[in-house]
Amino acid sequence: MSILISPSILNSDIGNLAGELDKISNADWAHVDVMDNHFVPNLTWGVPVIEAAKKYSPIPIDAHLMIADPDRWAPGFVEAGADSVTFHAEAVSAPIRLAREIRGMGARAGLALSPATQIDNYIDILDEFDMVLCMTVEPGFGGQPFLANVMPKVARLRDLIAKKGLETWIQVDGGITADTIAQAAEAGANNFVAGSAVYKAEDAAASVAQLRELAHK
């Protein structure tokens, strides 16, 4: 399965969004963290930032909705141009209906699991999703340390996906750095979100290239 690097713009210089996206033109996706101060104790931005990103950059947009009531809001992010929309299992009311709606509008649908959320309730509906995001920090903030104890869930999920003959991507998000990416790849993740590791580096593109190389090993 192809290795995909998805820098998170959470800690980028949002006043220079076009320039910050340009810095990561060697990445596969740009990850946009939407927070509402209800589902998580932090507040970021919404649809207009997706629209701006689409206007100023060709990079595909991966919207990570850390919001209450994604059933109501997710379709608007597809309309705004998001190429992938991921909502949280802990927040959604009707995951199958919402995934079908997102896919029906032409975007990829992702299901996010916070670190303590198990996959058991979702095994039978895995085929409704293009991606499962296993959070490797508690959602809400960039710059937190990687939770290695999520790796058994990633490994089990990769195994279940293979047994079902699905092509589902597994994304990991939180604390992904040059020191942690290899163990996440080893466990079976193929899509890696990295915020601080990329945007706090002197050369963001070099950091993307380095992460890609380490994930391939």
Ligand code: DX5
């Ligand atoms: C955290 C967000 C992440 C965050 C990752 O809730 O979902 O996408 O930007 O930042 P780092 O890579 O610094 O942990």
Ligand code: ZN
């Ligand atoms: Zn995220």
